[in-house]
Amino acid sequence: MKKLAVIALGGNALLRGDQVGTIEEQEKNTTDTLENLVHLVEQGYDLVITHGNGPQVGNVLMRNDAGEQLYNIAQMPLDICVADTQGGIGYMIERMLRNVLNKYGIKKNVACLVTQVIVDKDDPAFTDPQKRVGKIYDKKAAEELQRTKGWIFKEEVKSRDGYRRVVPSPKPIGVMNEDIVGDMARKGNIVIAAGGGGVPVYIDENKDIRPSEAVIDKDMASSLLASNIGADEFYILTDVPFVYINYKKPGEKAIEFLNYKDTVKYLEEGQFSKGSMAPKIQACLNFIKSGGSKSVITEAFKLEDKNYGTKITMEYED
Numbered sequence: 563m564k565k566l567a568v569i570a571l572g573g574n575a576l577l578r579g580d581q582v583g584t585i586e587e588q589e590k591n592t593t594d595t596l597e598n599l600v601h602l603v604e605q606g607y608d609l610v611i612t613h614g615n616g617p618q619v620g621n622v623l624m625r626n627d628a629g630e631q632l633y634n635i636a637q638m639p640l641d642i643c644v645a646d647t648q649g650g651i652g653y654m655i656e657r658m659l660r661n662v663l664n665k666y667g668i669k670k671n672v673a674c675l676v677t678q679v680i681v682d683k684d685d686p687a688f689t690d691p692q693k694r695v696g697k698i699y700d701k702k703a704a705e706e707l708q709r710t711k712g713w714i715f716k717e718e719v720k721s722r723d724g725y726r727r728v729v730p731s732p733k734p735i736g737v738m739n740e741d742i743v744g745d746m747a748r749k750g751n752i753v754i755a756a757g758g759g760g761v762p763v764y765i766d767e768n769k770d771i772r773p774s775e776a777v778i779d780k781d782m783a784s785s786l787l788a789s790n791i792g793a794d795e796f797y798i799l800t801d802v803p804f805v806y807i808n809y810k811k812p813g814e815k816a817i818e819f820l821n822y823k824d825t826v827k828y829l830e831e832g833q834f835s836k837g838s839m840a841p842k843i844q845a846c847l848n849f850i851k852s853g854g855s856k857s858v859i860t861e862a863f864k865l866e867d868k869n870y871g872t873k874i875t876m877e878y879e880d
Contacts, residue, residue: 679760
């Protein structure tokens, strides 16, 4: 029986931390990552691919700033910037994937869907914005932008006298067109969706769709999509080969197999960093709790190697 897997590309799957971010770099990283998906296709898996957009949406916001300051070009709101990166990154993934499939003689349709993800307009995150976006400003510029645009800034720890805009990161509660995504994938098409966590929107009192000045965690949105379309497996491709306990501390240990109960225990103990690994772990737990059979967190270029990756299931695998 065919299986459906959702693959969330993140970390160095698209752009490595030591790179400038040229299209050539991103295309090579993307191609190298997609090569690791071929074995799933050959095993008969149906696939949905999601992706992050952190560096890219930051670049779009900086282009916004430069365009306004230098040429008086109107800035676009955050939801449009997220949609912008969904289209650009999705196009790149689709083109690179078509080339990879062609290399291996595999004939499949690949489709990219700009995806809106629904949030609650009363989510507590809107009163406590924490997600840093865009470039670093000095204090004077940050105060002026806060005065003129109403943006909220927080001091950047790694930069003296540096401030970055912060925006809410609400919990995703629904994925628009999820039935179409699932139907297309189960018919053998590879679908790229929910890029960058999806374009954040909410439903108003008239049931109209309204934009939300926020960003959504892409792993949480990917997990929700995977659960809602009844995927069998959920993969998060990042920049580490395993999940670790006691990370960078005495007794550091890579974990290959975890069950749901032990994973919750480690999460509650604070074993996973709130800013990086904890959201990925929570996304995996959400998927398993919703009925998924297995979640895997592994390095982007090691998916095909069975010796790598932390596998999370409800009970320990035999």
